[in-house]
Amino acid sequence: MSTLSLTGVSRWYGNVVAVNDISMALGPGVTGLLGPNGAGKTTLLHMMAGFLAPSRGTVTLDDEPTWRNPDVYRRLGLVSEREAVQGFLTAYEFVLASAKLHRLADPAAAARRAIDLVELESAQDRRIGTYSKGMRQRARVAAALVHDPQVLLLDEPFNGMDPRQRLHMMQLLHTLGDAGRTILFSSHILEEVEQVSGTVQVMVAGRLAASGDFRTIRRLMTNRPHVFAVRSTDDRALAVALIAEPSVSGVELDPTGLTVRAGDYGAFTRALPRIALKQGIRVRQLVPSDESLESVFSYLVEA
Amino acid sequence: MSTVTWITARGLFGRRRFLLLLPLPLVLLGLAVLCRSLGVDPGEWGPPVLVGLGLAVVLPVVALIIGTGVLGAEIDDGTVVHILTKPLPRWQIVLPKLAVAAGVTAVTVAVPLYVAGVLADSVRLGLALAVAAALGALAYSALFLALSLVTRRPVLLGLVYVLIWEGLLGNFVSGTKVLSIQQYVIALADRIAPTGLLETTVSVPVASVMTALVSIGFTVLAVDRLRSFSVAGETS
Numbered sequence: 001m002s003t004l005s006l007t008g009v010s011r012w013y014g015n016v017v018a019v020n021d022i023s024m025a026l027g028p029g030v031t032g033l034l035g036p037n038g039a040g041k042t043t044l045l046h047m048m049a050g051f052l053a054p055s056r057g058t059v060t061l062d063d064e065p066t067w068r069n070p071d072v073y074r075r076l077g078l079v080s081e082r083e084a085v086q087g088f089l090t091a092y093e094f095v096l097a098s099a100k101l102h103r104l105a106d107p108a109a110a111a112r113r114a115i116d117l118v119e120l121e122s123a124q125d126r127r128i129g130t131y132s133k134g135m136r137q138r139a140r141v142a143a144a145l146v147h148d149p150q151v152l153l154l155d156e157p158f159n160g161m162d163p164r165q166r167l168h169m170m171q172l173l174h175t176l177g178d179a180g181r182t183i184l185f186s187s188h189i190l191e192e193v194e195q196v197s198g199t200v201q202v203m204v205a206g207r208l209a210a211s212g213d214f215r216t217i218r219r220l221m222t223n224r225p226h227v228f229a230v231r232s233t234d235d236r237a238l239a240v241a242l243i244a245e246p247s248v249s250g251v252e253l254d255p256t257g258l259t260v261r262a263g264d265y266g267a268f269t270r271a272l273p274r275i276a277l278k279q280g281i282r283v284r285q286l287v288p289s290d291e292s293l294e295s296v297f298s299y300l301v302e303a
Numbered sequence: 304m305s306t307v308t309w310i311t312a313r314g315l316f317g318r319r320r321f322l323l324l325l326p327l328p329l330v331l332l333g334l335a336v337l338c339r340s341l342g343v344d345p346g347e348w349g350p351p352v353l354v355g356l357g358l359a360v361v362l363p364v365v366a367l368i369i370g371t372g373v374l375g376a377e378i379d380d381g382t383v384v385h386i387l388t389k390p391l392p393r394w395q396i397v398l399p400k401l402a403v404a405a406g407v408t409a410v411t412v413a414v415p416l417y418v419a420g421v422l423a424d425s426v427r428l429g430l431a432l433a434v435a436a437a438l439g440a441l442a443y444s445a446l447f448l449a450l451s452l453v454t455r456r457p458v459l460l461g462l463v464y465v466l467i468w469e470g471l472l473g474n475f476v477s478g479t480k481v482l483s484i485q486q487y488v489i490a491l492a493d494r495i496a497p498t499g500l501l502e503t504t505v506s507v508p509v510a511s512v513m514t515a516l517v518s519i520g521f522t523v524l525a526v527d528r529l530r531s532f533s534v535a536g537e538t539s
Contacts, residue, residue, distance in 0.1 A: 051387070052534065053531065053533070068530055070387075070391060071390050072390075073389055074390045080384050080534070084380050086317075089313070097385075098389070100306040101306050101389040102389055
């Protein structure tokens with residue numbers, strides 16, 4: 001069991017503050033680090049992994065600093081965002097090299113175990129250069145897991161993965177988390193976190209905006225007001241019918257169509273077809289118009 | 304062979320950049336063979352080919368390509384993270400890489416220089432050039448390896464050092480020769496095999512001490528810089 005602690009950590013580049021006074025303690029289990037692009041997630045991860053000195057504050061793994069201390073890598077693994085692998089190596093060679101660099105007692109067995117864990121045996125003797133993005137990612141995870149670290153940091157591990165690979169990776173992270181490992185992954189896509197059960201840290205503009213149980217945050221996410229643009233054969237009649245619907249909190253009528261504000265995403269999207277059918281109105285268009293990540297995150301921050 | 308050595312060697316020979324190494328030594332070899340077969344007086348072709356091309360261009364440029372490649376290429380494409388996330392003291396990363404760089408440079412340069420030296424004068428001159436070039440390879444490699452950790456543009460800065468400092472300023476401002484690896488190599492080769500072909504103003508003791516200082520100093524610098532190596536945040 002290892003704990004990664006951050007105390008008052010800030011990092012700035014010249015005048016730009018990338019990470020602003022963040023304190024957190026990460027224990028066993030899976031934690032998601034969420035935030036829009038440019039929120040400072042990668043900078044924070046790099047400081048956790050000892051690849052960047054905090055401008056202020058301390059980052060420690062079991063009371064040892066991670067900066068300028070290569071010994072922490074006995075207990076820490078990192079999967080960086082950059083898709084950098086030696087393409088001329090096969091996955092097995094690549095993972096084996098990692099095992100050897102860790103001076104493991106039986107590098108070959110450790111390499112096979114790690115490759116087994118990410119289910120890459122069938123392709124382990126092909127050059128990594130020939131892999132798909134998801135396979136390459138798994139090869140990198142295998143290399144980071146080869147020494148069975150207590151703490152695993154992953155920067156945007158789901159980028160470029162298809163839903164099946166994503167699910168598989170998520171299951172792998174959970175297996176590791178349930179086994180007492182401390183797992184932290186970053187993501188800028190809220191939906192990715194839907195499959196996570198654990199704690200979530202939300203970062204916006206360099207600050208820790210929210211942290212806590214994933215279910216609480218998820219409820220906030222699903223209950224946030226949604227804005228839809230609707231066009232139909234009879235906008236005015238539809239507006240009248242919609243305003244009677246409890247899930248709708250406001251309707252605006254303009255020449256191009258309706259702007260509907262709904263308090264509950266699920267209830268509204270289920271109610272709309274029923275209402276339209278009953279009124280004999282044909283819905284021509286239904287577009288969620290306020291789904292930008294920044295708006296969702298800023299809503300979370302306000303809540 | 305250590306794993307770092309193995310990865311470094313595979314990375315070096317696995318990249319196309321490596322092919323850049325071949326033409327220069329071949330030109331050196333070709334010119335020497337040509338001059339010899341045409342019966343040109345070694346006093347005429349020796350200095351320009353051995354020193355002007357061999358020691359002033361082939362050695363530093365080959366060392367530059369390899370020295371900035373062993374670690375710089377990994378920094379450029381991000382694969383350096385794999386080696387850095389290991390519980391290895393940083394000197395165990397720098398030394399194997401330096402050994403590969405110096406070794407490959409020495410072999411690539413010393414062989415054609417040896418042949419050219421034999422053709423120009425004697426086996427002794429050939430050996431002297433080879434040995435001096437190998438020592439020079441170590442000093443240049445340490446310099447360029449450290450450079451790849453100090454700056455994002457190691458090749459450019461290395462070229463400026465080789466072409467402007469050693470190549471150009473050395474001809475006009477003789478004082479700069481004291482800080483020129485090229486002059487150390489010439490002095491050392493001339494000490495091992497005194498001929499009229501090699502000339503320098505730098506004394507042998509200065510050359511020996513400075514070669515050692517450059518090699519050790521830049522290696523220590525590289526180890527220290529790697530210890531506090533920062534990975535810049537990617538903007539995606």
